[in-house]
Amino acid sequence: MKVPTLLTQAIGLALFFGVAVEANAYSRTDACHPHHPFKPLPASHARHKTCHVPSHGNGKDDSANILSTLKRCNNGGKVVFDADKTYTVGKAMDLTFLQHVDLEILGTVQFTNDTDYWQANAFKQIYQNATTFFQLGGTDVNVYGDGTLDGNGQVWYDLYAEDALILRPILVGIIGLQGGTIGPLKLRYSPQWYHFVANSSNVLFEGIDISGYSKSAHTAKNTDGWDLYRSTNIVIQDSVINNGDDCVSFKPNVTDIVVQNLHCNGSHGISVGSLGQYKGEVDIVENVLVYNISMFNASDGARIKVWPGVSSALSTDLQGGGGSGSVKNITYDMMTIDNVDYAIEVTQCYGQSNLTLCNEYPSSLTISDVHFTNIKGTTSGKYDPVVGTIVCSSPDVCSDIYATEIDVTSPSGDNSFTCKNVDDSLLDVNCTTSS
């Protein structure tokens, strides 16, 4: 997908009219469409010098070149990764010192396949054992250029099949970024999640093109498009995601999020959660607007997944349950689905296959003020005649969950929903199981 670089356009226009490019040269808020962010995003300041990153070529590590160029051009510069070059990164780069700087990536940045090095040295982000190839943070940073970041994932997909406890790096770590635009960019072959965004605020992602399939029998697992954590006022828009896990996922303590105009293919949907994974922790997800999503070949369209009140094991490397918190003011408006197992899935029994056990220990994480509206299309038929499921673990923990203008059928024309422990008078769907 080609997305116009609003940033370049704004600066280009300013130069054309001969005006000095000053603060407010580029408004991130105006770039958000049709919905604006919950709070205005800070405008980007002008850049006044350009530095090109040299590359060794032949697969030799360029991380020192990248670091020194970023340091030289930080505070008001633009750092260019040239179009005809491939930059090899063989060392974990801490880029949390960035201030008022642009990274224009025209060429390709490829991370090495040295799985021993990365397992020992990738940045540990603690949450869910996440590690990242690099961590980018600071203030007012723009990364664009429509070039490619390549995670060299194949070696990781194959290794993970042998040992599910290896730590596979995340391609893009946005850690502690206050004010920034990420995209347009092409992201390829991430070893696991494509983006981990933590401790960040006021960031716009746009024009991100994600793809990367395994060439062996070992599928690329856990390739979420975005995982947001401890972050606020983020916009994700105008992007194409071809992956094999959540298209976008809102993890603990994420507020004021707009996600709009996405094409997701092969994913697990746009997910709140999983939440409540860690006993004794309080997880909050509040004020999320998901608008205008096309969802193809997915397990879910709109999804809220909460671990039960009892510990459970989803897989070797993913266990949890027993945490508390709240999910509040979540809107899914306008989604078209095709070949999706559940159009809507709300569960408080995530990771636990024993339903009896789940009902014995209801989740203490509350879900309220949730709106599913204007969702249409055809499911895969996997759960025929059921096309959606809204199941809370007790009536006390779920309130004000609405479904309106839902026009979803299975290939055979059925349209049943499984509804439990929710007020089905607020659900304008055909609930077949109620209690």
Ligand SMILES: *[C@@H]1O[C@H](CO)[C@@H](O)[C@H](O)[C@H]1NC(C)=O
């Ligand atoms: C890792 O990359 C090197 C250099 O590009 C290459 O020679 C080697 O075959 C790769 N190893 C694997 C397991 O893909």
Ligand SMILES: *[C@@H]1O[C@H](CO)[C@@H](O)[C@H](O)[C@H]1NC(C)=O
């Ligand atoms: C975020 O900030 C908190 C508090 O400063 C810190 O403990 C944590 O390591 C940071 N990073 C992540 C990924 O949570």
Ligand SMILES: *[C@@H]1O[C@H](CO)[C@@H](O)[C@H](O)[C@H]1NC(C)=O
């Ligand atoms: C983190 O890794 C440890 C050791 O590999 C494993 O026991 C644990 O289940 C992992 N935790 C998560 C949340 O993935």
Ligand SMILES: *[C@@H]1O[C@H](CO)[C@@H](O)[C@H](O)[C@H]1NC(C)=O
């Ligand atoms: C999330 O926010 C809640 C409420 O402020 C707090 O108790 C909890 O420690 C936070 N969790 C994380 C992981 O930051």
Ligand SMILES: *[C@@H]1O[C@H](CO)[C@@H](O)[C@H](O)[C@H]1NC(C)=O
């Ligand atoms: C919805 O998103 C698509 C891109 O996926 C875009 O082409 C279309 O204009 C958007 N529609 C609205 C109403 O914003």
Ligand SMILES: *[C@@H]1O[C@H](CO)[C@@H](O)[C@H](O)[C@H]1NC(C)=O
């Ligand atoms: C979805 O991805 C598959 C490859 O797994 C591809 O064949 C198909 O064309 C894609 N469809 C859409 C609608 O993007």
Ligand SMILES: *[C@@H]1O[C@H](CO)[C@@H](O)[C@H](O)[C@H]1NC(C)=O
């Ligand atoms: C709830 O989210 C909507 C956007 O979907 C927003 O307009 C509204 O202000 C939010 N409510 C509160 C109380 O923040």
Ligand SMILES: *[C@@H]1O[C@H](CO)[C@@H](O)[C@H](O)[C@H]1NC(C)=O
């Ligand atoms: C994905 O969806 C598209 C459009 O519905 C379809 O043409 C394609 O065959 C699907 N691909 C897979 C891998 O299911």
Ligand SMILES: *[C@@H]1O[C@H](CO)[C@@H](O)[C@H](O)[C@H]1NC(C)=O
């Ligand atoms: C499910 O949990 C119940 C209640 O703890 C227990 O009696 C039952 O044996 C469990 N079933 C399975 C298949 O583990």
Ligand SMILES: *[C@@H]1O[C@H](CO)[C@@H](O)[C@H](O)[C@H]1NC(C)=O
């Ligand atoms: C419920 O099912 C009937 C029969 O298929 C259909 O006419 C009606 O539109 C459905 N209602 C909703 C809200 O989907």
